[in-house]
Amino acid sequence: MEFWKDPITTMFDSLLASFTSGGMSESLATVLIWLIGILAFVSFAMILDIFLVWVERKVVARFQDRLGPNRVGPFGIFQPFADIVKLLIKEDITPIGADVVLFNLAPIFSLMSVLLLWAILPFAPKMVGVDLNVAMLYLVAAGSIGTLSVIMAGWSSNNKYALMGAFRTVAQMVSYEIPMVAALLIVTVLAGTMGAVGIVDAQEAVPFIFLSPLAFLIFLISAIAELGRSPFDLNEAESEIVAGFHTEYTGMKFGLFYAGELLHSFTFGGFIALLFFGGHRFFGLENLGPIVGAIIFMFKALFFYWVIMWVKYTVPRIRIDHMLAFNWKFLTPLAFILLMVTALIGRLLLGSSWLAPVLFLSNILIAWLTIEYLKSHAQKERAQEEASTQSVAPVTQH
Amino acid sequence: MTTMQVLFLIFAAIILGSAYKVVTTKKMIHAAFWLIATLFGVAALYAMLSAGFMAMVQIVVYVGAIAILFIFAVMLTRKDLRDSATPLNDGRFLAAVLSLLTFGGFFLLLKNWTGFTQLPSAEVPADMVGKLGTALISPSAYILPFEVASVLLLAALIGAVYVAVGATKNK
Amino acid sequence: MIPISWYLILAAALFSIGLFGVLARKNAVAILLGIELMLNAVNINLVTFWRYLEPAKVTGQVFAIIVFAVAAAEVSVGLALIISIYRRRDTVVANDIDLLKW
Numbered sequence: 152m153e154f155w156k157d158p159i160t161t162m163f164d165s166l167l168a169s170f171t172s173g174g175m176s177e178s179l180a181t182v183l184i185w186l187i188g189i190l191a192f193v194s195f196a197m198i199l200d201i202f203l204v205w206v207e208r209k210v211v212a213r214f215q216d217r218l219g220p221n222r223v224g225p226f227g228i229f230q231p232f233a234d235i236v237k238l239l240i241k242e243d244i245t246p247i248g249a250d251v252v253l254f255n256l257a258p259i260f261s262l263m264s265v266l267l268l269w270a271i272l273p274f275a276p277k278m279v280g281v282d283l284n285v286a287m288l289y290l291v292a293a294g295s296i297g298t299l300s301v302i303m304a305g306w307s308s309n310n311k312y313a314l315m316g317a318f319r320t321v322a323q324m325v326s327y328e329i330p331m332v333a334a335l336l337i338v339t340v341l342a343g344t345m346g347a348v349g350i351v352d353a354q355e356a357v358p359f360i361f362l363s364p365l366a367f368l369i370f371l372i373s374a375i376a377e378l379g380r381s382p383f384d385l386n387e388a389e390s391e392i393v394a395g396f397h398t399e400y401t402g403m404k405f406g407l408f409y410a411g412e413l414l415h416s417f418t419f420g421g422f423i424a425l426l427f428f429g430g431h432r433f434f435g436l437e438n439l440g441p442i443v444g445a446i447i448f449m450f451k452a453l454f455f456y457w458v459i460m461w462v463k464y465t466v467p468r469i470r471i472d473h474m475l476a477f478n479w480k481f482l483t484p485l486a487f488i489l490l491m492v493t494a495l496i497g498r499l500l501l502g503s504s505w506l507a508p509v510l511f512l513s514n515i516l517i518a519w520l521t522i523e524y525l526k527s528h529a530q531k532e533r534a535q536e537e538a539s540t541q542s543v544a545p546v547t548q549h
Numbered sequence: 550m551t552t553m554q555v556l557f558l559i560f561a562a563i564i565l566g567s568a569y570k571v572v573t574t575k576k577m578i579h580a581a582f583w584l585i586a587t588l589f590g591v592a593a594l595y596a597m598l599s600a601g602f603m604a605m606v607q608i609v610v611y612v613g614a615i616a617i618l619f620i621f622a623v624m625l626t627r628k629d630l631r632d633s634a635t636p637l638n639d640g641r642f643l644a645a646v647l648s649l650l651t652f653g654g655f656f657l658l659l660k661n662w663t664g665f666t667q668l669p670s671a672e673v674p675a676d677m678v679g680k681l682g683t684a685l686i687s688p689s690a691y692i693l694p695f696e697v698a699s700v701l702l703l704a705a706l707i708g709a710v711y712v713a714v715g716a717t718k719n720k
Numbered sequence: 721m722i723p724i725s726w727y728l729i730l731a732a733a734l735f736s737i738g739l740f741g742v743l744a745r746k747n748a749v750a751i752l753l754g755i756e757l758m759l760n761a762v763n764i765n766l767v768t769f770w771r772y773l774e775p776a777k778v779t780g781q782v783f784a785i786i787v788f789a790v791a792a793a794e795v796s797v798g799l800a801l802i803i804s805i806y807r808r809r810d811t812v813v814a815n816d817i818d819l820l821k822w
Contacts, residue, residue, distance in 0.1 A: 306620070622803060
């Protein structure tokens with residue numbers, strides 16, 4: 152029954168015993184087992200990625216009232232394998248004038264920035280790659296590696312559209328990092344720690360979604376923007392700049408970008424589950440064992456992956472000036488106000504049983520005030536617009 | 550030689566090699582990317598010094614903001630001496646001698662210091678990030694430098710926007 | 721364990737390379753890159769001294785954080801100045817930026 156309670160340590164110990172019995176030194180065996188563990192974990196992520204391709208295609212088909220892939224295997228479940236074969240046998244093109252090293256490095260960095268995040272995802276107690284005490288900063292740092300890969304790809308392709316796509320993406324990712332960091336700080340204030348395991352433990356009584364629903368919304372919006380998915384898919388706006396920063400990529404190099412994007416969405420689904428929905432907890436079901444907890448966590452991550460897809464295939468793309476104005480004039484101030492209010496209430500009602508309801512009510516109040524302010528602001532703007540169009544109307548004669 | 554020493558030598562080679570490329574590469578954009586390699590190496594050194602927070606901040610601030618800013622600046626100043634024979638100016642030999650002398654001076658100064666080969670004296674306290682956060686906002690410690698730094702950042706923000714945007718409006 | 725000398729020599733070498741970049745590069749952006757290398761060398765020293773001499777206190781790390789803030793401010797203003805000059809004079813060569821030279 153040891154395996155059921157703590158699978159990782161049990162596997163590690165048995166492997167270590169079998170390695171050292173052959174006369175290997177213990178430190179070398181430990182390093183080797185770590186490498187095997189990383190390889191297994193990454194392979195698991197990539198196999199999951201293949202499955203995600205199928206999920207994505209099937210779900211988008213249902214949203215658009217189609218059937219989706221249904222030829223290869225039952226429910227088309229082997230379609231991604233056919234896709235991979237197609238990507239592998241395509242010609243691998245490097246455009247003339249491209250910077251070969253950076254051009255080939257960019258897809259690797261793109262996927263790396265996602266796989267790095269998996270190191271800190273706590274699937275269940277004792278099933279976590281590494282329990283960093285600065286996990287939230289690590290999340291942002293891995294995101295900046297993703298930004299780097301985009302600008303690498305855009306610049307090295309020697310293509311106008313790729314460079315434009317890269318510029319747009321970098322502007323978007325750098326801007327939306329700020330409300331995201333503020334939302335992460337709210338979670339940090341509520342949990343009292345930056346470590347992922349500590350944050351999950353702090354949600355034992357109440358998940359943070361009930362303490363700060365607005366922070367959840369801010370995190371969701373900025374996560375979608377970080378991912379570059381619709382309505383924030385200006386980086387690969389097909390109708391404007393071909394395919395953005397990965398215009399010139401073919402075959403498996405494009406496949407790495409695509410796989411990276413899907414896995415990134417899933418990973419952010421996992422982070423939403425861990426930051427706001429209690430990680431592996433589900434009404435006491437997690438007490439059955441870490442493996443059940445990990446499965447619950449995967450299902451939560453898949454659910455929020457589905458939410459991100461739902462937004463993607465429902466909302467149309469927004470214009471670039473709207474995107475920047477939405478961030479700087481709305482999301483960032485809101486996130487910082489919320490952070491200050493949360494910190495103040497958390498300090499004033501430290502340890503009191505009123506903390507949770509007061510925090511929830513303050514969030515509702517802030518949301519209501521924001522909506523009222525937006526309403527009056529929009530009315531004013533509309534009145535101005537009407538006044539200006541009326542004065543212009545006799546001249547243009549439409 | 551322990552594992553840590555081998556790791557240190559690898560990271561030191563990455564840092565110094567890419568730093569050398571930063572100052573000698575002809576194409577500016579490559580220099581910026583070599584700088585990123587240096588920054589990653591320095592972040593790894595912080596992690597080896599058990600300053601995990603510093604390593605993360607190094608990547609967030611330097612790679613995520615400063616290096617991206619450099620790449621943007623290089624792209625915006627495209628006419629970047631690509632045709633000229635050397636990226637270095639006429640005083641390069643003097644500069645080389647001067648920097649070698651600086652290194653030699655540092656080395657001699659450090660060599661005569663008694664604690665030159667010492668090992669870490671104590672373990673790092675467990676809650677380093679918490680202590681750092683408390684120190685940065687407690688009035689008896691570092692709140693004044695912290696606030697001054699934030700004012701400096703605000704001034705830099707406003708100044709940068711004014712300098713960069715004001716130039717286009719004056720045209 | 722690694723003696724403190726390794727880190728200090730590495731930082732000194734990095735500082736010297738940065739100094740060479742500042743003194744010898746034509747391009748003003750490259751000069752700023754050299755300054756970044758020097759600041760990084762200083763930060764390595766600060767964190768090293770914190771780890772080897774006073775790990776119980778936070779002074780070294782606080783100093784390093786202040787250096788981060790200063791570096792960010794310096795780069796943003798410096799690059800804004802360079803871009804502004806490039807727009808007016810169409811050059812980023814430090815020798816050609818001689819408005820104050822007579």
